[in-house]
Amino acid sequence: GQNIDQPTEMTATEGAIVQINCTYQTSGFNGLFWYQQHAGEAPTFLSYNVLDGLEEKGRFSSFLSRSKGYSYLLLKELQMKDSASYLCAVRDRADYKLSFGAGTTVTVRA
């Protein structure tokens, strides 16, 4: 089975940086995905890591350490529209399915 943990809520100020951590314990590992989900909407893909290290995509970066079972999503230059839930999802080696964490709700304040 999969055990994926992330903080429930985070609050930050517009223009600031926020780091959302995700730890996982899985029977196998074939990649970690970050999705953004606005309330009542579909999850939308943000980033993917399968090798250790940092992946940067504009204002968003994601880091992975497989030995530690740890990832983070870094949101820079926060904007009000970044207020959303951020979902960490792990893909097991044998499966096609994604196993999601409960999500971290980020609130950006002016």
Next chain:
Amino acid sequence: EPEVTQTPSHQVTQMGQEVILRCVPISNHLYFYWYRQILGQKVEFLVSFYNNEISEKSEIFDDQFSVERPDGSNFTLKIRSTKLEDSAMYFCASSPTGGSGEPQHFGDGTRLSIL
């Protein structure tokens, strides 16, 4: 940009009735999925589908659930006899080849309310 489309956006049904949720995956994608999200809870995997058959399913996907690709574009989820606890947002997703680095693309979901 191509997207996954789902209909209806909201379905209200009496307990015990059958419902069919419809999805049109992205046209050149080969792998299809259903997930659900009960209000305030995490997204949960239900089933994946490839080459006209189920490739894996979760414990949630019991005999009351079935999936079908009735034609070249639609992918449906049927719940035969709905229960109150089936109330959730149901998301359809698709990916091109099921490869390890491919993100799954989600539709906007169908909110299913069982009365």
